[in-house]
Amino acid sequence: MDVWIVFTPVLKVLLYIVGLVVVGTKLFDLHFRKYQTIDNMEQCNFLSQKSCLYGLIISVGMIFSIAGNLGGEFLSILDPIILELALTSRGGYAAIFALIGFILILISARYELVSLKALGWLGIGFVLLSFIYTGHSQKSGILAQILLLFHLICVAFWLGSFIPLYNMCSSTNTSNLHVIAHRFGILAVFYLVVLIISGGSFAYILMNDISLLFDTSYGNAFLIKMSLVSLLLLFGALNKFKNVPLIKNEPTVGSIQLKKSIRIEMYIALLILSSTSILTTSMTLPMGG
Numbered sequence: 001m002d003v004w005i006v007f008t009p010v011l012k013v014l015l016y017i018v019g020l021v022v023v024g025t026k027l028f029d030l031h032f033r034k035y036q037t038i039d040n041m042e043q044c045n046f047l048s049q050k051s052c053l054y055g056l057i058i059s060v061g062m063i064f065s066i067a068g069n070l071g072g073e074f075l076s077i078l079d080p081i082i083l084e085l086a087l088t089s090r091g092g093y094a095a096i097f098a099l100i101g102f103i104l105i106l107i108s109a110r111y112e113l114v115s116l117k118a119l120g121w122l123g124i125g126f127v128l129l130s131f132i133y134t135g136h137s138q139k140s141g142i143l144a145q146i147l148l149l150f151h152l153i154c155v156a157f158w159l160g161s162f163i164p165l166y167n168m169c170s171s172t173n174t175s176n177l178h179v180i181a182h183r184f185g186i187l188a189v190f191y192l193v194v195l196i197i198s199g200g201s202f203a204y205i206l207m208n209d210i211s212l213l214f215d216t217s218y219g220n221a222f223l224i225k226m227s228l229v230s231l232l233l234l235f236g237a238l239n240k241f242k243n244v245p246l247i248k249n250e251p252t253v254g255s256i257q258l259k260k261s262i263r264i265e266m267y268i269a270l271l272i273l274s275s276t277s278i279l280t281t282s283m284t285l286p287m288g289g
Contacts (some may be wrong), residue, residue: 008065011058012277015098018055018272019127022048022105023153024160026124031187040176043167049283053128055102062095063087063242078175094133101126107195122156147202154195158236159269160187162262169259178247185240225275229254232268253268 023047033041064077067086076082104123108116119155131152132145161184168177200247204210213219239261270271 009277010059013274016273018051020156020159021051021057023156027157028161028164033182052102052106059095089238091134094130097126098130137169138179144205147198151198154191157191166262169255174251181244228272235265
């Protein structure tokens with residue numbers, strides 16, 4: 001079996017994870033910085049730096065993976081000519097964009113100077129660009145790419161907030177947890193509306209026929225992904241209407257319940273990202289789209 005058939009989707013999942021964590025942590029910090037303790041802010045900064053380091057490794061791995069796919073053999077990754085072809089391919093450019101993005105964010109996070117903050121946001125732009133530069137959106141026009149960009153930002157806010165919130169639930173100081181979790185629930189409604197509209201519109205542009213959801217393997221895989229997303233939203237509603245209010249009345253019990261819920265949401269998110277990787281790397285659009 002060709003090792004790259006397995007290796008490429010796995011790398012893609014890992015790139016999704018670290019990319020969304022980095023972008024989501026940045027958005028989390030943007031929205032909630034004034035409500036966080038010094039420890040919370042340091043944890044977010046550490047998470048951002050660590051994710052960027054993983055992102056650098058994975059981005060380089062993606063370049064080698066492209067070379068391996070082009071050459072058809074494992075040792076193809078050592079062939080200078082094939083490596084050059086990989087670097088100048090669309091997937092290669094996407095990996096380079098991600099690499100640049102992670103470097104810029106890492107510099108911004110490591111040296112917390114006002115003059116370097118713009119570098120962090122520029123890096124976010126490069127990471128997001130790497131996601132929309134390849135894949136099915138490229139074949140569907142600029143509108144599809146814009147919709148995907150908005151969709152990714154919303155997904156990043158949702159999924160990228162899991163680890164900071166989870167860490168706050170684990171902290172002995174939960175004084176600010178209710179405030180941040182409550183505000184997160186309010187903001188999540190806005191992000192959720194944009195996520196559904198952009199994601200639904202993007203899917204329609206790709207398939208252009210609802211019946212293909214049921215009649216094709218791509219459509220079936222997409223439905224499975226949407227089922228997982230619905231399950232994730234159900235846990236989000238549980239947090240908003242039950243666990244977060246519980247934190248205000250019973251901080252210890254509420255934070256434990258929220259932590260358990262977030263842990264389950266992380267596993268569901270991993271399945272969603274895995275299905276996304278399969279859709280974008282191992283399956284073709286219906287009707288040869």
